[in-house]
Amino acid sequence: MKLRFRPYTLELKHAFTIATSSRTTTPAMLVEVERDGVIGYGEAAMPPYLGESQDSASAFFRRVDLTRIEDPFNLEEIIPAIDALAPGNTAAKAAVDIALHDWVGRKIGAPLYRLWGLNAAKAPVTSFTIGIDTDEIVRQKTREAAIYKIIKVKLGRDNDQAMIEAIRQETDKPITVDANQGWKTRDEALRRIEWLAARGVVFIEQPMPKEQIDDTAWLRERSPLPLIADESVQRLDDVLRARGVFDGINIKLMKCTGLREAHKMIVLARALGLKVMLGCMTETSCAISAAAQLSPLVDWADLDGAVLIGNDCFDGATIVDGRITLPDRPGIGVIPR
Template structure:
């Protein structure tokens, strides 16, 4: 097997602003694994605030030697080897995991979703994200979300109510809220949760900083809305820690090193009776279709990356009634431009 990779800067349609930062592009590393005349494709999406970069990803991926493995079908062994090369680097590791699963699907002549016993008929509708912005720009963003049944709203600054009221002036679609750790006082957060519940919000992600474990648990206990851990839930061990603190977990391939670990996290969350959302960073259809292959196993999906970017190397996924369609094709069924 041969691994290669290429750096890409993914340009965003609008500046992406959340509680703690703003950006106009996201560095990606697109990976390819070649074996027996076939190619599997993967992706690392690396928002700068998470600490990975083109340089760090190239450094990590350069250390990987897949020639020692006789077949991609030894994926457990391969991914354990990749994970052990160095700590951290979850997005770079995910790029290998995704490419490996795409390749395996092509070798087996089956879609990736079948590897995880996911049923396309249970695909949840994906939300489309509205980042923090002025009322004028928020209205423009909302006007572009017609194909989506749910909107995800970024909050956590001093204009939270204005954001919701502006959106509500244009649509009555159900809203997911992500505060990105922006609320610091549990009583003020609870007041906000009650207000949001009156304005058609379904749940709130990471209302308070992940380090405020007791406060997040208190908020979950008293909140009229379900709470989801996002920044607090990175890898497999974090799922157990989320029990009793949040109602559910937001699993992202770029945080947990890819499809294989994400599938284990989903299974463990079910065992713990936690709700499950599968989310994304600013990603192309490559990583989005990898997450979509697992989405039917989840309660909610936030897989809107391709619709929020400009210079994308792949065509957008097919969307029907707000749900991503899983193609009955080998691997991830990617369509390159």
């Protein structure tokens, strides 16, 4: 099996601002694995705050030797071995994981969701994400999200109320909030959540810094809205620690090393009674379509990453009337443009 990779820069349609950073592009790596004339596609999307880069991903890929693989279907051994090559590098690892899964599906001739026994018709609606911005841009983005049934808004700075009020000037659709660790004290967080609960908000994602576990548990006991972990839960080992602190978890392929671990995280979260959300970075339809294969298993999805960029180089999963629509194609279902 051969591994190929190349850098690609995702160009955002609007500046994307969260509580801790802002950007107009996202560095990415596009990956291919090939054997027996079959090509599987993968992607690493690496917003700078994750600590990965095109250079670090390239260095990691050079350590991955797929030529020794005897049985490419043996992913339960192959992917942990790749994970063990170096610490971190979760997006780079996800790119290889996605490409290997895509190859398996293409070789068999079936979509991954079918191999997992899932019903594509049960894929949930996806939210549309609005970053921190001026009232005018927030209202513009809200209008652009007309087909979506739910709006996700980034908060965590000093204009939280203005952001919500700008959205409410345009729509009464349900809103989910991602504070990206922006609220620093539990009393502040509780006041903000109580205000948001009266304005059609469904849940709060990562309200406080991930280190403030006791404060978050205190907040959960008093919050009128569910709390969903994002930065606090990145990999499988983190899921158990979320019980009693959060009501659910947000799983992102770029943080958890890909589809294999994401599936295991969903199974464990369900066993612990936690709600599950599938999230994304700004990504092409390659990584979005990969995550979408698991979407029939989750409560909520935030898989709008490809519609936030202007240079998507794949055709794959689409959003129809606000709902994730999986293509009836093998593997992750993508076609390079």
